[in-house]
Amino acid sequence: MTYIFILIGLLILELVYFKVADKFNIIDKPNERSSHSTITLRGGGIIFYFAALIYFVQSGFQYPWFFLGLSLMTIISFLDDIFTLSNKVRLLIHFASVLLMTYQLEVFSMPWYYLLLTFIIIVGVINAYNFMDGINGITACYSLAVGVLLSIVNNKLMFIDQNLLTYSLLGVIVFSFFNFRMKAKCFAGDVGSVAIAYILLFALGGLIIKTGNLIYILFLAVYGLDAVWTIIRRLLRRENIFEAHRSHLYQFLANEVKVNKLLVSFIYGLLQFVIGYIVIQFADATFYSQFIFAIVLLSVLSTVYLVLKTYIVKKYAIH
Numbered sequence: 001m002t003y004i005f006i007l008i009g010l011l012i013l014e015l016v017y018f019k020v021a022d023k024f025n026i027i028d029k030p031n032e033r034s035s036h037s038t039i040t041l042r043g044g045g046i047i048f049y050f051a052a053l054i055y056f057v058q059s060g061f062q063y064p065w066f067f068l069g070l071s072l073m074t075i076i077s078f079l080d081d082i083f084t085l086s087n088k089v090r091l092l093i094h095f096a097s098v099l100l101m102t103y104q105l106e107v108f109s110m111p112w113y114y115l116l117l118t119f120i121i122i123v124g125v126i127n128a129y130n131f132m133d134g135i136n137g138i139t140a141c142y143s144l145a146v147g148v149l150l151s152i153v154n155n156k157l158m159f160i161d162q163n164l165l166t167y168s169l170l171g172v173i174v175f176s177f178f179n180f181r182m183k184a185k186c187f188a189g190d191v192g193s194v195a196i197a198y199i200l201l202f203a204l205g206g207l208i209i210k211t212g213n214l215i216y217i218l219f220l221a222v223y224g225l226d227a228v229w230t231i232i233r234r235l236l237r238r239e240n241i242f243e244a245h246r247s248h249l250y251q252f253l254a255n256e257v258k259v260n261k262l263l264v265s266f267i268y269g270l271l272q273f274v275i276g277y278i279v280i281q282f283a284d285a286t287f288y289s290q291f292i293f294a295i296v297l298l299s300v301l302s303t304v305y306l307v308l309k310t311y312i313v314k315k316y317a318i319h
Helices: 004-024 046-058 062-085 087-104 112-131 138-157 162-179 189-211 212-235 249-256 261-282 287-315
Strands: none
Touching: 004 046, 004 162, 046 062, 046 162, 046 189, 062 087, 062 189, 087 112, 112 138, 112 189, 112 212, 138 162, 138 212, 138 249, 138 261, 162 189, 189 212, 212 249, 212 261, 212 287, 249 261, 249 287, 261 287
16 A cells, blocks of 8 residues: 555656646757657656655665765756756766765775776766667666566565665656657656666665676666667767767667657567566576676677667668
8 A cells, every 4th residue: 555655646746746847847849859849848757756755754764875866966967957057067966976876885895996897887877878768668668677677686685675666666657657658748857867777776786786796787788788889889970979869779760760669668678678587597697607698698689789770770871
């Protein structure tokens, strides 16, 4: 019953936010790089933060440094959604937020290179998650896939309070109701994609640290490959990788090939869930077996990705 009340409460909070966003004109206007054609409310993903806030209060203020980092990240991202802030200010807050997360995960007590590696991965994934929020339903589907995978492992290993994951997933479900539709009521905005990435990364970091097993990073394989190969392509074309674009594979599929956007989002989420479930089966295997599995998986995915993307680029004369 508690979860039902939380779900209803989050739904009410989302509707209240819609009223606020409509009143203060917090909207996403389509441009030449957009994958949508109508004006849509921006920042609906703020519900992910509200879900974490409810957990934080109800749990007796568990994970305070994590929550402080999440709050800073959410506030700066929300302001950026509205005003477009200086990159220096945004990066400074992101830097502080990531440090707070690593402190909560007790990475500071480990050798310095653990902190450096953790920092690079967290910053990279948060930015990738932000850039990948481009079509209806993709952030919702992918976040549900990753969140459920983490929950499955958590039921066995208990590396984090399950309610943090559950409440966050309830927030994703509420957001999905308004976003996973052909004419979305709202988009996640930077505030949403950054917040849910921060939450999922905190849980994933806790899992990897507890088990000492990096194979779980493959819970982000689909987004990771699309982001990395897209960056490589843009660098080869001498494009500014920090500028808005629509050259991810999922964008080509939705915009040029005209595949149903919701189907594309569902496939991304389903593919990641299947991969993640296989990863869970390999988690107890030997290091050698895990290494071979990871290499084969990434090689196959990369090959399929590059062949499909090259075919689309050539067939639709994409420049």
